[in-house]
Amino acid sequence: MGKRPGDASASAALARVLVVDDERPIRRFLRVALGSAGYGVVEADSVQSALQQAVTTQPDLVILDLGLPDGDGVDVIRRLREWTEIPIIVLSVRGQESDKIQALDAGADDYLTKPFGTGELLARLRVALRRMARAPDEPVIHVKDLVIDLARRRVTVGGREVHLTATEYALLRTLALHAGKVLTHKQLLQAVWGPGYEGESHLLRVNMSNLRRKVEPNPLKPQYLITEPGVGYRLREGS
Template sequence: MSGGPGARRILVVDDEPQILRALRVILREAGYDVVEAADVETALDRASIRPPDGAIIDLVLPDGTGVDLCRRLREWSQMPVIVLSAVDEEEMKVQALQAGADDYVTKPFGPRELVARLEAALRRTNGTPDEPLIEADGLTIDLAARVVRRDGEEVHLTPIEFDLLRHLARNRGRLLTHRALLVEVWGPGYADDTAVLRTHVANLRRKIERGGGPPRLVRTDPGVGYRFSG
């Protein structure tokens, strides 16, 4: 079934017919309309004729890459873009995120995870990036006052730690690369200093995460970056 009148339209780009069929079924069952393309140029043509609400694109395409497509879409659109990648394409994942992709899903993927990632990206696009309060798992971040509380108790963060948390939380659910975080929080001169980032993430987690178990708020995508998932 399709999403019907008013359903959001998702551009799906993959040159493997079986993947296209699977994505079509998954997205239509979730209530979306699907626009299909098997290469970069067809995708750009279909997106320009009637801009979709979001896109799911493979990293390897016959006439280019998902990185190329993402970069060209970003020249005129801020639609959410999720890239599909194989496990061994880590460098291309990073390039796609730096080109403006919002997230990636690794093949083979679970239907529920894919739809959840898409819905999170769509919510971010429709949300307000400057909301004064962000709440997650007992943590309250007052962006205007630069105050953080855990279960009502104020948490004392350094200015850098707060800026790092603010950028992660404003992009809630979105995977941010090491380089993107370093440039945003520390500046271009620190773009490759992942040791600095790891140290500050460790300090931030110690202050804001609940004790015991793996981190729930600031999660690691190994080799790529971090996301705020509260």
């Protein structure tokens, strides 16, 4: 899904974006902005048309509004996640933390609130496509001076090896495997500590604080482990 011959890098020249929004002016604006950046665009204005277009056009990425005339965009996310890992970026006027958490827990990769900056949207789109194009078993992940060698379970910052506890490493590894993607508190707690720990947010805060002290040049101004206030964390994507 979303990969065609010659599309291994998911480059802008070949990437196809499905824009799902019931407001025609928004769709027109995104069609022009994405087209100018080299992306192909297909459109949908409802839950049903979005699901149909996802099957028939096989896009490389979905930009999704949550307020649709025949249902909620979260339903689209859940339905797509039943059969595909295509990147989904939510673009919505809903700015409440609960809305963001619901969409991300359902399987969205990122969330932007309207009004939005075109430059930021395009940057997040590129991140999502790079993450999708990266081999799933990539053994070494680079984020500036931070290097995470998954095969050797080795972490270095600026060439200096950093010694992490098992929990700290599991937390960093989970974020690294989804670099650039926001992971909610619930998703991280389930992945690192297991089912039944969804409410133990203090465990996540303590271990994230300890992890930042070990890998961040300035833990008070993190450049690798980014907080999405009230929602979760993401590892900044980049080489």
